[in-house]
Amino acid sequence: MKSIARWARTEWGLLHATVRGPLLKLRLRAVPMAVTAVCLTTLLQFAQNQPWGYRFVENIGAVRAQDPLWLALLRTPLSLFVPALDLPVWGALAQILVVFGIAEVCLGWWRTLTIAYVATLAGTLYARLGISLGPGSPLGLPASDARVVDTGPSAAVVGIALYLGWRYGAYVTAGAVAAAMAVEVGVKENLAGKEHLAAIVGVAALGGAVVAGRRLRNRYGHRRPGSRAGSGRSGLPPIQS
Structure with a gap:
């Protein structure tokens, strides 16, 4: 038990x-963006299960690979909060509150949303590439997937969990998320x-860009006077929100 602890x-x-x-002091007031995301997801889930609301939610937040790219990008901001109809919504709400909430405290709301x-x-974007490659390619998808709605909040939850694990030195947890x-x-x-998996690759690329940007700033003397190299196993200091 001691070794586990x-x-x-x-x-x-x-x-x-x-x-x-922050959570002990402010509780839910420490994570206003995460709470807003949970409320918005709940509202969209309720609406899409009503006869009057299903088509409305589809028009503003459902993204499919068969849609024109401009329309998919226009719907993306809300697609993040449209849960899958065939899965229990409570699981999605709990994931958003916990993962988005932790990230909001650690990274700030705008970094979390980014x-x-x-x-x-x-x-x-992967869905479009996969369908163009076809089922014969290891990265390909069948043409029928062009009519399937994108994952909603789950890809964002996976990406944020992976980034947090990397950023705060929880490498085993990040690896477990990717392996799962x-x-x-x-x-x-x-x-x-x-x-x-595409979300993991995208967030890993983002993390690589963050590291590369820091190294470039340090290389060309943009480090603040008196600053030191980052603390923690990640080699990067915690981000203050």
Whole structure:
């Protein structure tokens, strides 16, 4: 038990220390964006299950690969909060509150949304590429997937969880998230699973760009006077929101 507790402190210690204070002091007031996201997802879930609301939600937030790209991009901001009709909504709401909430405290609301949209767009753009490649390619998708609605909030949750794990040194957790998505595709090969993997690739590329940008700034002398190299196992200091 002591070894497990020691591992947990090593794995999640930095993340826990960052999140604990604001949540104890402010509770849900510390995560207004996450709470808003939960409320919006709940509202859209209710509306799309009503005869009067289904078509409306489809028109403003349902993204399919068969849609024109401009229309898909126009719908993307709301597609992030449209849960799948065939899955329990409570699971999606809990994931959004926990993962978005932790990220909002650690990274700030705008960084959290940026990562969420990078993950979502990676899945959306991959679906178009996969269908163009066809089922004969390892990265391809059947033409029927062009009519399937994109994953909604799940790709964003996966991407944010992966980024947090990397950013705060919880590498085992980040690896477990990536491995679980790979297993999902292996067990049930569908559009959602492959979009989750695309989201991981998109967020990994974002993380690489962040590291490259920091190195360039340091190389050309843009580091603030008196600043030191980052703390923690990630080699990067915690982001203050």
